[in-house]
Amino acid sequence: MATESNPAVMADAESSMSLAEAGVSPQNRHALASKLVDRYAIWSGVAGLIPVPVVDLVAIGGLQIQMLRRISQIYDIGFSENIGKALIASLAGTMIPATSGVGAASLLKAVPLVGTITAGFVMPVLSSGATFAIGRAFIQHFESGGTLLDFNPPDYREFLRSQKELWDMRKKNRSAASPASSSVAASESTPSSTASQP
Numbered sequence: 001m002a003t004e005s006n007p008a009v010m011a012d013a014e015s016s017m018s019l020a021e022a023g024v025s026p027q028n029r030h031a032l033a034s035k036l037v038d039r040y041a042i043w044s045g046v047a048g049l050i051p052v053p054v055v056d057l058v059a060i061g062g063l064q065i066q067m068l069r070r071i072s073q074i075y076d077i078g079f080s081e082n083i084g085k086a087l088i089a090s091l092a093g094t095m096i097p098a099t100s101g102v103g104a105a106s107l108l109k110a111v112p113l114v115g116t117i118t119a120g121f122v123m124p125v126l127s128s129g130a131t132f133a134i135g136r137a138f139i140q141h142f143e144s145g146g147t148l149l150d151f152n153p154p155d156y157r158e159f160l161r162s163q164k165e166l167w168d169m170r171k172k173n174r175s176a177a178s179p180a181s182s183s184v185a186a187s188e189s190t191p192s193s194t195a196s197q198p
Contacts, residue, residue, distance in 0.1 A: 030143065033074050037135030040067035045128030049120060060127045064088050067135050075142040083148050091134055091153040091160070133163040 040063055047059035065084050072079040137156045 029074050030139065033071050033135075033139045033142075036070055036074070037067065037132060037139065040064070040135060041128045041132035044131035045124035048123035048125075048127035051120075056123065056127075060131065061085075061088070064131055064134055067131065068138060071135065071138050071142065072148070077142055077147050080148065087148060087151055087153065088134060091137060091156065092130065132166075133160045136163040136166075
């Protein structure tokens, strides 16, 4: 029986081969890994909008595993899915307030209307912040010469807290910049329209 090739798997394999073949420089690794973490944090926030309890947590966990796999590829670290799952679970366990909030927000979706609406606001923020902090912790560990086998989640408790705060600040800056950029665009268009009038 002939097997069908999965385009997503082939694209992932091609991207990992191109990283290894291209020999990404250490300076570029950090920038590439940081962009990757930012992208997965946003995707985790989107996955937090899934209206079905527990399904959203499974989606977020899958995204975090895939993020860890890709970061491992960037830093040429051997990846094992079982070890990755265990590390992410234990790392999330060190972030008890955030992770318990994610679980509670997911279960809140079971409450009709009010629970779904409330969780729709809370879940994306918590899940994206947790994913960002987890990704940054692994970047920090891999850059210091560590591997998945010697990663100790309790050592990163303070680091996780600071990264979550950094994500919250970045999010606030983005939301504050959005209205400012639209008001700047509006003010730039206003003088040109008034200049054409006599």
